[in-house]
Amino acid sequence: MIRIFVAFLVVSTSLGPVLSLQSVPDSGHRQLQNCTLNPYKDIQKLRRVQAYLKKINKPASPDGDVIDCVPSHLQPAFDHPRLKGQKPLKQAVRPKGHNLTEAVSESFQLWRDTGESCPKGTVPIRRTTEQDILRGSSVRRYGRIRRHVRRDSTGYGHEHAVVFENGDQYYGAKASLSVWAPRVTNEYEFSLSQIWIISGSFGNDLNTIEAVVWSCFFQVSPELYGDNYPRFFTYWTSDAYRTTGCYNLLCSGFVQTNNKVAIGAAISPRSSYNGRQFDIGLMVWKDPKHGHWWLEFGPGLLVGYWPAFLFSHLRSHANMVQFGGEIVNTRSSGFHTSTQMGSGHFAEEGFRKAAYFRNLQTVDWDNNLVPLTNIHLKADRGNCYDIRQGRNRVWGTYFYYGGPGRN
Numbered sequence: 001m002i003r004i005f006v007a008f009l010v011v012s013t014s015l016g017p018v019l020s021l022q023s024v025p026d027s028g029h030r031q032l033q034n035c036t037l038n039p040y041k042d043i044q045k046l047r048r049v050q051a052y053l054k055k056i057n058k059p060a061s062p063d064g065d066v067i068d069c070v071p072s073h074l075q076p077a078f079d080h081p082r083l084k085g086q087k088p089l090k091q092a093v094r095p096k097g098h099n100l101t102e103a104v105s106e107s108f109q110l111w112r113d114t115g116e117s118c119p120k121g122t123v124p125i126r127r128t129t130e131q132d133i134l135r136g137s138s139v140r141r142y143g144r145i146r147r148h149v150r151r152d153s154t155g156y157g158h159e160h161a162v163v164f165e166n167g168d169q170y171y172g173a174k175a176s177l178s179v180w181a182p183r184v185t186n187e188y189e190f191s192l193s194q195i196w197i198i199s200g201s202f203g204n205d206l207n208t209i210e211a212v213v214w215s216c217f218f219q220v221s222p223e224l225y226g227d228n229y230p231r232f233f234t235y236w237t238s239d240a241y242r243t244t245g246c247y248n249l250l251c252s253g254f255v256q257t258n259n260k261v262a263i264g265a266a267i268s269p270r271s272s273y274n275g276r277q278f279d280i281g282l283m284v285w286k287d288p289k290h291g292h293w294w295l296e297f298g299p300g301l302l303v304g305y306w307p308a309f310l311f312s313h314l315r316s317h318a319n320m321v322q323f324g325g326e327i328v329n330t331r332s333s334g335f336h337t338s339t340q341m342g343s344g345h346f347a348e349e350g351f352r353k354a355a356y357f358r359n360l361q362t363v364d365w366d367n368n369l370v371p372l373t374n375i376h377l378k379a380d381r382g383n384c385y386d387i388r389q390g391r392n393r394v395w396g397t398y399f400y401y402g403g404p405g406r407n
Contacts, residue, residue, distance in 0.1 A: 064227070065110075065126050065262075065265055066127040067111045067118075067124045067125065067127070067262050068124070068126075068127050069118035069122040069259075070122055070124075070125050072087070072088050072122060072123050073086075073087055073088070075123055075125065076249050076250070076251060077249070077252050077254060077255040077256070078255075082309055083252070083255070088256070088257045088304070089255075089257065089290065089292070090257060092287040092289070092292070092302060093287050093289050093367065094285075094296075095172060095283075095363045095369045096367055096369065097368055098174075098283070108267065108280065109232065109262060109267060110265065110267075111124070111262055111266070113268065117260065118259040118260070119259065120259060122259055123256040123258065123259055124262040125256075125262065126264040126265055132224070132226060135187065135224075135226060157331075158326060158329075159327050159328075159380040159381050159384070160324060160326050160378065161324050161341060161347075161379045161385040161386060161387040161401040162322050162323060162324030162325070162326075162377075162378055162379075162387070163357070163360065163372075163376070163377055163387065163399050164196075164323070164324075164375075164376050165320070165321055165362065165372050165374050165376065166319060166320040166374075167374055169318075169319065169364075169365055170319065170321050170362050170364075171286040171317055171362075171364060172284055172285025172293075172363030173195050173197060173283070173284055173285075173361070173362050173363065174195075174285075174359070174360075174362075175195060175282060175323055175357045175358065175359060175360045176279045176280065176281045176282070176358050176359050177357055178278065178342075178357075179270045179271055180270060180342055180343045180344075181228065181229065181270050182339070182340035182341060182343070182344055182402075183228070183339065183344060184222055184340075185332070185405075186337075187222035188328070188330050188332070189222075189329065189339045190219060190222075190328050191220045191327045191339055191340060191341055191342075192219040192220070192325065192326050193324065193325045193341075193342065193355065194323075195282055195284060195323055196321065196323075197293070197321060198318055198319065199311070199317070199319050199320070219233045224247065225264070227266075229267070230266065231264055231265060231266050231267060232261070232262075232263060232264070232265060233247055233248050233263060234248055234254055234263055234295065236254065236306055236310065238311045238314070247264070248263040248264040249264075253306060253310055254304055254305070255307065257303070257305070258297075258301060258302060258303045258304060260301070261297055261301065261303050263303070271343065273343060273345070273352070273353055274352050274353060275352065277352060279358070280297065280298055281296075281297075281298055282296070283295070283296040284296075285367075286317065287305070291308040291315070292306060292307050292308050293305060293306040293308070293314065317365075321362055323399075324387065324399075324401055325341040325401050325402055327339050327340075327341050327385070335406060336381075337406060338404065338405040338406045340402070340403070340405055341385045341401070341405070343355045344402065344403070345402060345404070346402065346403050347386050347387050347388040347399070347401050348386070348388065348400075349400075350400060351400075354400040354402055355401055355402045356399065357399055357401070358397075358398040359395060359396040359398070360372050360396065360397040360398065361396070361397075371396060371397055375397070377399070383407075384406065385401070385402055385405070386403055387400070387401040
């Protein structure tokens, strides 16, 4: 509105005499008094308004985001009929064997680099702008996976390089993921690395929780965010992405409890090719006390939870866990995309060059962290993105993955 007002003043000043308002008779046949705008006085007032707004409004973070500190009980989750009038839970029973000795970096998201933070009793929420919504296919579908897209390996345009385990009952998963900023070819594609918690079949009843450093934890998506920063995000659905679920906090579902982590905000620092490597620990598990699915970011930092009532199959347990990368290939130029996965380099290049997951674990029925025992590897298009798995005493079960796309 401020910019529109300035434009009006500039145009009006150039018109000279038109600044005077004409007398117009009203229904009572009374005349309005002639009045003349004072451009100099109005501009001075506008400058004072702008100075005041600059003083009281927080600046955008280095990635251009505006983070709002919202009272925790007013966040979108509590628009849900099952949560109205309630308050967020504060604690969860963590899995046994979980190591909480490492320190959490205070600067793992760009918005925190400015020294900003949200007070207790509030949660940081990335502000959604008009430009964000206009980049989407529609207002109704903004922040959701498009209905015709399936997220299993046969989904149109979606390609994966993943490790998965099934054949048992799973109550969570944990891993550390290296953070990269892969190049994405166009705004309708994305590249992500994530953990999937899956129950049901890849049909109409699929339940998933996704937490990643690109798709449910880390993601580069120009359509959703308008830039190429890797961002921390979440996604969930209870009906195979048809009508339920959304990214981050764009619908009522995920309950955030942390005042230091902004879901959807950019991740910093990032790994560099043949340089320093940065990874972040992620864990999703079912709290045995209340039955909700909790999310932990970094060692010990509880972000929040998905209430159990959101799901049907996942209300009890998952039947598959999956770790790895995913891209969307729109073939916009008539051939396979050059969108990168991970670091943009193949798994065979190894440490400091390829992206990785390390210390892969699942959570069993008794809330214990246990190593994977029945591992499967899958690369939908191995000549574009591949994967290699290994194990040692330091990294436990790990794998390298990714690639340059069309090459």
